[in-house]
Amino acid sequence: MLWIEQLLNGLQYSLMLFLFAAGLTLVFGIMNLVNLAHGSLYMLGAYAAAALTAFSGSYIAGLFGALLFMAVFGAALEILLIRRLYRQDHLTQVLATFALILIFNESVRIIWGVQPLPYDMPAALSGSVPIAGDLRYSAYRLALIVVGIVVALLLYWMVARTRVGMWVRAGASNREMVQMMGVNVRWLFTAIFALGAAFSGLAGAALAPLMSVQVGMGEEVLILAFVVVVVGGVGSIRGAFIAALLVGMVDSLGRAWLPGALGRVLPSQIASDLGPALASMSVYLLMIVVLAVRPLGLFAPGAASLIPKWMRLRHSPVLARTTTGKVAS
Amino acid sequence: MKRITRWAISLMACAGLATAGAAELRIGVMTTLSGSQAVPGVDMRDGIELAVKQLSGKVGGQPTSVMVADDQFNPGAAKQVAERLVKKDKVQVLTGIIYSNILLAAAPVALENGSIYLTSNAGPSQYAGAQCDSGFFSVSWQNDGVHEAAGKYAQDKDYKRVVLIAPNYPAGRDATTGFKRFFKGEVVDELYPKLGQLDFAVEIARLREQKPDAVYFFLPGGMGINFTKQYRAAGISDKTVLVTSQFSADQDTFAASGDAMLGVYNTGHWSTDTNNAQSREFVAGFEKAYGRLPSFYASQGYDAIMMIDAAVRAAGGNVDDPKALRKALSESQFKSVRGKFSLGANRFPVQDFFVRVVTRDPKGRLYNKTESLVLSNHADAYGAACTQK
Numbered sequence: 001m002l003w004i005e006q007l008l009n010g011l012q013y014s015l016m017l018f019l020f021a022a023g024l025t026l027v028f029g030i031m032n033l034v035n036l037a038h039g040s041l042y043m044l045g046a047y048a049a050a051a052l053t054a055f056s057g058s059y060i061a062g063l064f065g066a067l068l069f070m071a072v073f074g075a076a077l078e079i080l081l082i083r084r085l086y087r088q089d090h091l092t093q094v095l096a097t098f099a100l101i102l103i104f105n106e107s108v109r110i111i112w113g114v115q116p117l118p119y120d121m122p123a124a125l126s127g128s129v130p131i132a133g134d135l136r137y138s139a140y141r142l143a144l145i146v147v148g149i150v151v152a153l154l155l156y157w158m159v160a161r162t163r164v165g166m167w168v169r170a171g172a173s174n175r176e177m178v179q180m181m182g183v184n185v186r187w188l189f190t191a192i193f194a195l196g197a198a199f200s201g202l203a204g205a206a207l208a209p210l211m212s213v214q215v216g217m218g219e220e221v222l223i224l225a226f227v228v229v230v231v232g233g234v235g236s237i238r239g240a241f242i243a244a245l246l247v248g249m250v251d252s253l254g255r256a257w258l259p260g261a262l263g264r265v266l267p268s269q270i271a272s273d274l275g276p277a278l279a280s281m282s283v284y285l286l287m288i289v290v291l292a293v294r295p296l297g298l299f300a301p302g303a304a305s306l307i308p309k310w311m312r313l314r315h316s317p318v319l320a321r322t323t324t325g326k327v328a329s
Numbered sequence: 330m331k332r333i334t335r336w337a338i339s340l341m342a343c344a345g346l347a348t349a350g351a352a353e354l355r356i357g358v359m360t361t362l363s364g365s366q367a368v369p370g371v372d373m374r375d376g377i378e379l380a381v382k383q384l385s386g387k388v389g390g391q392p393t394s395v396m397v398a399d400d401q402f403n404p405g406a407a408k409q410v411a412e413r414l415v416k417k418d419k420v421q422v423l424t425g426i427i428y429s430n431i432l433l434a435a436a437p438v439a440l441e442n443g444s445i446y447l448t449s450n451a452g453p454s455q456y457a458g459a460q461c462d463s464g465f466f467s468v469s470w471q472n473d474g475v476h477e478a479a480g481k482y483a484q485d486k487d488y489k490r491v492v493l494i495a496p497n498y499p500a501g502r503d504a505t506t507g508f509k510r511f512f513k514g515e516v517v518d519e520l521y522p523k524l525g526q527l528d529f530a531v532e533i534a535r536l537r538e539q540k541p542d543a544v545y546f547f548l549p550g551g552m553g554i555n556f557t558k559q560y561r562a563a564g565i566s567d568k569t570v571l572v573t574s575q576f577s578a579d580q581d582t583f584a585a586s587g588d589a590m591l592g593v594y595n596t597g598h599w600s601t602d603t604n605n606a607q608s609r610e611f612v613a614g615f616e617k618a619y620g621r622l623p624s625f626y627a628s629q630g631y632d633a634i635m636m637i638d639a640a641v642r643a644a645g646g647n648v649d650d651p652k653a654l655r656k657a658l659s660e661s662q663f664k665s666v667r668g669k670f671s672l673g674a675n676r677f678p679v680q681d682f683f684v685r686v687v688t689r690d691p692k693g694r695l696y697n698k699t700e701s702l703v704l705s706n707h708a709d710a711y712g713a714a715c716t717q718k
Contacts, residue, residue, distance in 0.1 A: 001538075009531055009534060116551065116584065117584075120588075128564025140562050141562070210555065210559050211528075211551075212550075214551055214585070215364070219365075
């Protein structure tokens with residue numbers, strides 16, 4: 001039974017990681033922008049959900065309110081500031097978005113104080129449900145899995161089957177060409193950034209009842225998200241999904257079984273030192289292996305495809321391999 | 330971030346009185362006031378400021394200036410700030426640091442320049458043992474204390490099988506070592522998640538499988554809040570008892586954890602319900618000034634000022650004579666909010682530890698209700714190695 005629960009844990013963790021990383025990979029891949037402040041959007045999503053839930057008294061209203069707020073906030077941020085950074089080099093972008101982290105963190109402290117905000121999960125989901133035999137699993141985590149899958153499918157449909165999605169994919173593999181074809185890149189970028197902000201905010205808001213809503217909560221998750229983006233291939237939604245699953249599973253299962261497994265082959269003193277260290281390193285070891293084999297990541301747009309020809313998306317001429325296909329950054 | 334506030338009030342008051350020969354007492358307060366780890370630091374500062382206010386701005390009856398500075402939770406920055414406070418502002422006493430890694434970087438600055446370091450929180454084993462210093466005093470505890478008390482509590486409750494959880498860093502290992510020093514039952518498993526880990530689903534799944542009698546967790550700050558919330562949501566049987574220390578279950582975490590903390594047993598040396606005159610005065614004063622209940626961090630800041638106050642009075646107000654001040658501090662007989670208080674030969678407290686349970690007060694707020702005494706007149710395990718008496 002334990003392994004079912006650990007797999008569910010890994011899945012839930014992966015899906016939330018995907019929600020968070022989806023926006024990051026789009027912004028990084030399409031606008032060629034390194035957005036360190038993506039973690040702040042996650043934090044703001046959590047704070048907005050906590051504050052709106054406290055204000056309205058309804059969890060649902062708080063969640064959707066936060067989602068809407070984050071989309072509007074993302075669009076405004078793009079128009080006011082981010083837009084000016086596309087033409088700058090990565091160092092300038094890193095400096096500017098790092099400054100945003102400091103500004104957002106201090107603003108949150110000024111508005112809500114240093115104490116973490118109280119935010120409880122809705123009563124209907126606060127218990128646990130029987131899964132199989134005597135195994136019970138947190139209802140809220142189960143709901144997170146459902147939300148994660150629904151959003152991932154929605155995003156997949158949007159990217160693979162709609163016109164906007166086609167522009168997005170095209171933009172990821174060759175931005176200049178998309179502009180030449182007459183797509184209004186300016187508004188496309190605003191929309192993508194807003195979407196990324198909303199997803200990041202959703203991840204923050206959805207995880208907030210399990211976490212402490214506090215200043216700086218976005219920074220920890222940002223590093224893992226960059227691992228996901230790099231492993232998956234910058235700019236690829238599908239890559240981000242597969243990489244999030246890989247990273248989430250390796251991290252969860254590594255933590256679950258590595259210390260125990262080592263204990264069986266090594267003396268207990270060494271195992272107790274090595275196990276936790278290896279478990280927290282496992283994600284980065286995965287990244288090293290992937291990058292050694294595929295330096296652009298698993299599914300980098302424009303790079304040689306991992307997927308057999310017959311499995312590839314149809315009706316997507318822009319995804320067809322081109323000799324000039326180059327990858328952002 | 331060079332935020333320094335000075336108490337000008339006390340200086341003005343004393344100019345008015347024009348006390349002949351009164352030497353100025355300068356206290357440096359360096360604590361973590363920015364970043365994600367700032368909650369304890371803010372309480373520390375507020376406790377210190379309350380004590381100075383209650384003494385009408387004259388600690389030990391002397392004109393006092395208190396300089397508050399932020400260590401930014403960064404050992405490098407902390408060292409610089411300490412140098413400024415000690416060398417430029419010439420503080421006689423430095424206090425306020427929350428975290429051991431910051432203290433190990435900054436305390437040497439004070440000690441090497443002849444100032445006193447009075448720790449009002451972190452108590453790393455180095456300064457209790459081999460590295461002890463005649464200028465280093467503690468008004469709080471040695472780091473292992475509350476963990477040893479928790480181990481003793483688990484032993485007294487006759488728990489047979491216990492799982493330990495602590496972050497994988499030196500203080501985490503010290504916590505499990507401290508616990509095991511007093512717990513003689515079976516430690517089924519020791520889990521060491523990464524410091525700063527936010528999701529504990531994996532660890533909680535193992536707990537469900539292992540079905541221990543009790544879980545002892547040392548997960549400071551946000552980690553503990555997350556763990557408790559997720560543990561409650563996982564629906565683990567009530568037969569497993571959650572035990573922790575004041576680091577995870579005190580006023581600084583209750584607001585965020587909400588009811589998830591209700592019923593958690595934890596060890597500490599003081600609680601808002603500690604029954605003595607100075608504690609009641611402190612809690613009432615703190616609530617009036619800041620509109621919330623004080624955490625143990627605030628109580629330690631308050632105690633630090635009261636300890637300095639008593640020592641300066643005992644030294645006849647002679648704040649510029651380090652020898653006299655040190656002697657007075659080591660013989661300190663001040664009225665601590667925890668009740669009786671005395672220092673051991675290594676200048677760390679010899680004190681009682683209690684087990685508390687998180688309960689709701691009549692106003693609906695969470696607080697730690699003191700249950701029983703666990704360790705009486707407890708001294709740390711490192712004092713024997715302290716040679717500098």
